Amino acid sequence: MLPLQNNDKMQLIAVAILFALILLPPYLIHGGYLLWLMDGGNYAYYGQQWMKGGLAYVDFWEPRPPFIFLMNAIGLFLGNGHPFGIAAWITICSALFAGLFLLCTRAFCWTQDSLHADLSVCGWPNWKRSIVLASTV
Amino acid sequence: MWLAKLEALNSIGFYCLVPNLIVLWGYVRDCEDNAWGRNAFWVGMAGGVLAMARPNQALSAGCYALLILWLSRDRLGDFLRFAAGISITAGAGLALVWLRGSIPGLVQAMSFGSEYYVGATSVTSKLLFPFFALENLGESGLLLLGIGVVGFCLFHAIKSYKQVPPIVLAATGVFLMEIAQASVSGRFFSHYLTPALPSCGLLTAWALDAFAKKFDTASLMKWVAATTFAVALAQSAHTTWHTSKIPVPELALADKIKANLGPTDKAFVWVWNKNALPFHLGRSSGVTYPPVLVSISQKAYLYLMPQIVSQLKVARPEVIVDCGPPGLHFLFEHSMRELTSPDGEAPLKTSAIRDQLEDLARGYRVDFSDSATQCVVYRRENQ
Numbered sequence: 001m002l003p004l005q006n007n008d009k010m011q012l013i014a015v016a017i018l019f020a021l022i023l024l025p026p027y028l029i030h031g032g033y034l035l036w037l038m039d040g041g042n043y044a045y046y047g048q049q050w051m052k053g054g055l056a057y058v059d060f061w062e063p064r065p066p067f068i069f070l071m072n073a074i075g076l077f078l079g080n081g082h083p084f085g086i087a088a089w090i091t092i093c094s095a096l097f098a099g100l101f102l103l104c105t106r107a108f109c110w111t112q113d114s115l116h117a118d119l120s121v122c123g124w125p126n127w128k129r130s131i132v133l134a135s136t137v
Numbered sequence: 138m139w140l141a142k143l144e145a146l147n148s149i150g151f152y153c154l155v156p157n158l159i160v161l162w163g164y165v166r167d168c169e170d171n172a173w174g175r176n177a178f179w180v181g182m183a184g185g186v187l188a189m190a191r192p193n194q195a196l197s198a199g200c201y202a203l204l205i206l207w208l209s210r211d212r213l214g215d216f217l218r219f220a221a222g223i224s225i226t227a228g229a230g231l232a233l234v235w236l237r238g239s240i241p242g243l244v245q246a247m248s249f250g251s252e253y254y255v256g257a258t259s260v261t262s263k264l265l266f267p268f269f270a271l272e273n274l275g276e277s278g279l280l281l282l283g284i285g286v287v288g289f290c291l292f293h294a295i296k297s298y299k300q301v302p303p304i305v306l307a308a309t310g311v312f313l314m315e316i317a318q319a320s321v322s323g324r325f326f327s328h329y330l331t332p333a334l335p336s337c338g339l340l341t342a343w344a345l346d347a348f349a350k351k352f353d354t355a356s357l358m359k360w361v362a363a364t365t366f367a368v369a370l371a372q373s374a375h376t377t378w379h380t381s382k383i384p385v386p387e388l389a390l391a392d393k394i395k396a397n398l399g400p401t402d403k404a405f406v407w408v409w410n411k412n413a414l415p416f417h418l419g420r421s422s423g424v425t426y427p428p429v430l431v432s433i434s435q436k437a438y439l440y441l442m443p444q445i446v447s448q449l450k451v452a453r454p455e456v457i458v459d460c461g462p463p464g465l466h467f468l469f470e471h472s473m474r475e476l477t478s479p480d481g482e483a484p485l486k487t488s489a490i491r492d493q494l495e496d497l498a499r500g501y502r503v504d505f506s507d508s509a510t511q512c513v514v515y516r517r518e519n520q
Binding site: 018021022023025026028029030035036039040041042043044045048049050052054055056057058059060061062063064065066067068070071072083086090093094096097100101104105 | 146147148149151152153154155158159162165186188189190191192230233234237238239241242243245246247249335338339342343346366369370373374376377380381383385387388412413414415416419421422425426427429430
């Protein structure tokens with residue numbers, strides 16, 4: 001696997017910004033209304049109660065292990081209790097996944113030959129990376 | 138696909154994409170290098186996170202451990218590294234519950250999940266799940282893409298290498314495992330397929346790359362990539378616009394209730410379709426179990442309802458919000474009447490529970506009704 005170049009780091013940052021642009025806007029409406037669909041509202045409530053000192057499986061309860069409580073508590077911690085923090089945390093998780101995915105695809109997509117390719121798509125200097133990113137989305 | 142699953146983004150499957158990818162990549166690297174067990178520690182750590190999220194999802198990590206025992210050159214050492222990894226993350230999760238929760242409560246939650254939460258429990262229903270999964274993937278526009286990818290991979294394998302590339306073999310294997318883990322409960326929700334996204338994405342990326350190399354289609358592919366981004370952004374903008382048009386009266390109701398609530402007052406919400414209310418009220422409910430679970434099955438109802446009612450009688454929340462039509466006289470009457478078992482049988486209401494609810498209702502008065510949400514707010518009588 002090739003070492004990260006400066007250009008690669010810029011692309012990873014670009015991925016994070018791209019995911020923020022795609023994922024965040026719907027959450028800015030109605031105080032994060034989309035978070036409350038399906039079970040998301042319950043999970044946010046559990047995270048909130050955990051943050052306030054409630055005991056898991058005593059003061060609130062869900063037939064699942066504690067990971068989902070933890071993720072929502074982290075989001076609320078980041079947002080100082082505001083649900084926007086959960087949206088921001090979701091975006092961070094997405095960007096982390098996309099970045100790791102790009103690193104994984106280096107093994108078969110980013111050969112030394114491809115680094116010499118000088119094609120440009122939407123500011124992306126290597127078309128193969130764009131393909132990988134597109135398939136990630 | 139992510140945008141199609143936007144409503145389930147705050148779900149376990151979505152948060153687990155990173156550990157899912159780590160497990161997948163462990164398979165891919167070990168398969169390519171024919172060195173099974175080399176990434177045992179990291180796969181173990183990711184497996185521990187998955188076990189603390191949704192135990193079904195740890196299936197792929199569990200199978201990795203079995204492969205170590207079968208194929209590794211250093212079976213004991215690699216297995217111990219896997220065990221160390223899973224112990225660190227799963228142990229951290231257990232420690233968290235020990236410090237800020239209840240271990241017996243966690244055990245009870247897990248047994249409840251396996252006994253009451255499962256839907257169709259027959260072997261046939263579990264075997265049929267992959268067909269529902271394929272149908273769902275087809276609705277996401279991925280079925281055609283999947284057929285194209287598999288077809289191209291087969292064509293490529295036969296024409297060029299005379300064998301299936303390790304990355305395709307590993308990613309396909311993990312993809313099938315993710316379908317299998319989603320089938321375990323016998324219930325089907327489309328977001329259960331979220332863990333399959335990394336393997337789907339990796340197969341797609343590999344196939345597109347191989348296609349571009351074989352047919353020298355760089356100029357075409359860059360437009361494919363640009364179009365994908367444009368479509369994703371357009372769909373995001375459409376979702377934002379659509380969401381802004383949806384009325385959300387629950388938030389106004391929460392503000393109205395909070396205006397007459399002290400910071401330590403309890404507020405219980407008997408509702409399962411207005412999930413914004415409990416969070417925006419921001420108060421302890423005084424009850425352990427979420428009322429939404431009583432609608433799962435008759436068995437779950439009969440197990441949970443007596444405990445919910447008895448806890449309500451002890452906690453006596455300052456406010457109880459019952460989302461039914463205005464003018465209710467008996468607490469939970471509307472919700473109880475509507476609650477039927479999944480197979481459409483008679484309402485799930487026993488005389489014992491009805492008596493307890495009516496006894497509880499005597500300590501409450503109707504504070505106000507909210508026509509926008511069709512909720513009735515009960516306030517505790519000072520006695």
